[in-house]
Amino acid sequence: MASKGGAAPSTYTPTPTKKTRRSPFFSDSDVDWLRPDGRGFHQCRPAFFRTGAVNSAAGSAYAEFGNTKVIVSVFGPRESKKAMVYSDVGRLNCNVSYTTFANPARGLGSDNKEFSSMLHKALEGAIMLETFPKTTVDVFALVLESGGSDLPVVISCASLALADAGIMMYDLVAGVSVSCLGRNLIIDPILEEESFQDGSLMITCMPSRYEVTQLTITGEWSTAKLNEAMQLCLDACSKLDKIMRACLEEAASASQD
Amino acid sequence: MGLPDASGDLSSEMELDAFRRLFPLRYFERHLSESIRPDARPLGRARDTTLALGAVASAHGSALAKIGSTVSLSLSLSLSLSLSCAHANTMLAAIKMEVMTPSTESPDEGSIGSIDFHMPPICSPIVRPGRPAEAAPVISKQLSDTISRQVKSFLCYPFLLNSGMINLKELSLVSGKAAWMVYLDIYCLDADGALFDAALLSAVAALSHYTGRLILIHFAYTIEIYWAGFAFCLDVVFGSPVVGQFQIIRFKNSLWRYIPDNFHHVQIPIVSLNDDGKIELISEEDDGAKLEVEPVNKEKRKLTLSSIPFSLTCILHKNYILADPTAEEESIMETAVTVVLDSSSRLVSFYKPGGPVLAHTSAVQDCVALTRQRVKELQDILDETLSGMEID
Numbered sequence: 001m002a003s004k005g006g007a008a009p010s011t012y013t014p015t016p017t018k019k020t021r022r023s024p025f026f027s028d029s030d031v032d033w034l035r036p037d038g039r040g041f042h043q044c045r046p047a048f049f050r051t052g053a054v055n056s057a058a059g060s061a062y063a064e065f066g067n068t069k070v071i072v073s074v075f076g077p078r079e080s081k082k083a084m085v086y087s088d089v090g091r092l093n094c095n096v097s098y099t100t101f102a103n104p105a106r107g108l109g110s111d112n113k114e115f116s117s118m119l120h121k122a123l124e125g126a127i128m129l130e131t132f133p134k135t136t137v138d139v140f141a142l143v144l145e146s147g148g149s150d151l152p153v154v155i156s157c158a159s160l161a162l163a164d165a166g167i168m169m170y171d172l173v174a175g176v177s178v179s180c181l182g183r184n185l186i187i188d189p190i191l192e193e194e195s196f197q198d199g200s201l202m203i204t205c206m207p208s209r210y211e212v213t214q215l216t217i218t219g220e221w222s223t224a225k226l227n228e229a230m231q232l233c234l235d236a237c238s239k240l241d242k243i244m245r246a247c248l249e250e251a252a253s254a255s256q257d
Numbered sequence: 258m259g260l261p262d263a264s265g266d267l268s269s270e271m272e273l274d275a276f277r278r279l280f281p282l283r284y285f286e287r288h289l290s291e292s293i294r295p296d297a298r299p300l301g302r303a304r305d306t307t308l309a310l311g312a313v314a315s316a317h318g319s320a321l322a323k324i325g326s327t328v329s330l331s332l333s334l335s336l337s338l339s340l341s342c343a344h345a346n347t348m349l350a351a352i353k354m355e356v357m358t359p360s361t362e363s364p365d366e367g368s369i370g371s372i373d374f375h376m377p378p379i380c381s382p383i384v385r386p387g388r389p390a391e392a393a394p395v396i397s398k399q400l401s402d403t404i405s406r407q408v409k410s411f412l413c414y415p416f417l418l419n420s421g422m423i424n425l426k427e428l429s430l431v432s433g434k435a436a437w438m439v440y441l442d443i444y445c446l447d448a449d450g451a452l453f454d455a456a457l458l459s460a461v462a463a464l465s466h467y468t469g470r471l472i473l474i475h476f477a478y479t480i481e482i483y484w485a486g487f488a489f490c491l492d493v494v495f496g497s498p499v500v501g502q503f504q505i506i507r508f509k510n511s512l513w514r515y516i517p518d519n520f521h522h523v524q525i526p527i528v529s530l531n532d533d534g535k536i537e538l539i540s541e542e543d544d545g546a547k548l549e550v551e552p553v554n555k556e557k558r559k560l561t562l563s564s565i566p567f568s569l570t571c572i573l574h575k576n577y578i579l580a581d582p583t584a585e586e587e588s589i590m591e592t593a594v595t596v597v598l599d600s601s602s603r604l605v606s607f608y609k610p611g612g613p614v615l616a617h618t619s620a621v622q623d624c625v626a627l628t629r630q631r632v633k634e635l636q637d638i639l640d641e642t643l644s645g646m647e648i649d
Contacts, residue, residue, distance in 0.1 A: 010357070011355035011356060011357040011370065011438045012355060012356055012535075013353075013355050013356070014355075014356055014528050014535075014536045053347075053446070053447070054347075054379060054380065054446060054447045055345050055447055055449065056380065056381050056382060056447055056448055056449060056584070057379070057382070060379070067314050067315070069312075069313070071379055071446060072379070073378070073379035073380075075382050078382075081385065095378060095386040097377055097378075097386070099313075099349075099351070099375075099377075099442065099444055100351075100353070100373070100375075100440070100442045101313055101315055101316040101319070101351040101353050101442055102315060103315060104315055106353045106355060106440055109375065109442070111386060111387070138378070138385075140377070140378040140379045140386065141379070142377045142379045142444070142446075144312075144313060144349065144444075145313050145314060145315050146315070147314075147315075
């Protein structure tokens with residue numbers, strides 16, 4: 001109320017006096033990076049999944065990987081809101097947004113268009129769209145807190161929410177990313193590591209079918225590194241898949257009781 | 258609702274679920290006549306409520322409020338969204354503090370930047386991306402009216418006193434140069450009726466603190482104010498300004514409440530002023546060891562809340578008063594009354610935004626009485642949550 005009238009004074013978020021700089025660690029390319037959270041290079045953060053977080057949705061899931069916290073709700077299959085031409089396959093509509101407090105500096109809490117389209121592309125290959133003709137399934141994600149590797153967490157969480165909603169899929173989709181820092185490959189990077197990375201690779205795959213739905217590579221990679229990173233990702237995906245399946249089994253057995 | 262008679266005949270032959278969907282009003286009235294609601298609550302009972310603090314590490318203070326939780330799972334991770342049965346209402350409130358230059362009129366005061374209520378598309382099938390929900394700006398306004406202080410109006414218009422929760426002087430860093438601006442954002446994660454109540458609870462929990470204090474809620478009188486031809490009923494703590502218009506009606510027992518220890522949930526970071534006149538963060542590792550820079554807010558690292566507002570929404574339908582309605586109840590019976598009282602049962606806000614049912618003064622009094630009960634419940638839940646945090 002107090003500030004609503006008149007010109008709002010401009011504000012800023014205070015930054016640390018000592019900026020963590022990359023230079024002392026990476027003056028030459030063969031220095032080791034100690035991970036800030038004490039993990040090994042090829043060790044993922046503990047993953048936590050829970051289905052049924054939002055009651056008003058057809059299906060939902062909550063995922064927490066370290067400080068990355070995400071909720072995904074699935075609505076539908078329901079009437080397509082945009083009156084488009086007749087389609088005998090269903091439509092998938094995805095949206096990813098951030099809360100204003102997700103990042104260390106206060107944001108606007110707006111939609112993330114890039115992630116929305118990436119989420120759509122990662123999931124559409126796994127969903128049996130022909131099982132709900134003429135209708136739309138909405139997948140909405142909200143990143144409560146961004147702690148790094150947001151997109152793969154959103155994708156894994158979304159596939160779990162789809163399963164919770166009873167949408168037919170060929171397989172669950174698990175997503176994992178790897179960052180390249182100097183000569184090291186680090187899996188499941190946190191925000192700080194992502195800001196220092198030379199290159200990143202993300203794979204989303206259907207582990208039981210051993211099929212990749214999305215592969216993005218950015219930055220500087222050598223072929224040998226790339227192969228190593230892909231293998232790391234695929235292994236981690238199949239481990240993540242086990243955790244996701246365990247979560248679904250737990251929810252199913254709880255509802256039977 | 259043109260078919261109440263027809264439904265009466267059909268009710269014996271129809272499936273329960275079909276009856277509920279086809280004749281919702283009839284279905285509810287059947288329950289109400291038995292003084293029970295479809296979710297097995299008595300009419301005046303609010304849903305079970307849980308609070309969790311510190312859910313978001315990137316914020317300076319945060320709280321998750323859940324109204325309607327039934328099964329609460331272990332708090333294995335920082336944010337436990339418990340699996341719950343049919344009715345739940347989940348809100349996540351977070352505080353962010355930024356540095357601003359205070360205005361020339363009040364160089365020693367920070368300010369409340371904005372209090373925003375968001376309804377992201379995940380919370381309800383009605384909300385779609387790009388089109389904000391209609392209810393969200395209304396609730397934002399109600400929240401900022403309730404939480405922002407208007408202390409200046411206190412002397413002139415004692416009835417318009419807002420709760421005055423936050424002492425803006427505590428937000429000052431360097432007089433005339435820098436002060437904190439507080440942003441409060443509340444996200445609805447799961448919408449199921451009485452959104453304002455849950456939003457306010459999460460907001461005050463995010464702002465709340467825990468201090469050693471002995472409060473005597475002393476000689477509380479229930480009094481009535483005759484104001485603009487309308488009677489409100491509220492408790493006033495003895496000693497607070499009582500003007501001649503008040504008429505004392507009955508006497509209540511005094512009540513002691515002891516809150517034993519010191520705990521601050523809101524963590525204001527230690528900062529310093531650099532040569533360019535900018536405020537910078539002092540990292541925790543440096544703290545205490547060898548500080549090259551002088552912190553400007555060594556003492557001012559907490560928020561003191563003078564009074565905490567709590568609310569209860571009731572639905573009025575015929576002669577029935579339903580406390581803490583679910584979304585289904587709200588959609589069928591449209592007249593809602595929201596009462597906001599502070600922790601010493603003073604009236605902060607009262608909303609009755611129209612609706613087909615006109616409230617008698619007795620109904621208003623009943624709503625306030627229900628709210629008074631609920632405030633005690635909520636205060637206990639908040640105290641319990643805060644003391645639980647302190648042990649950890």
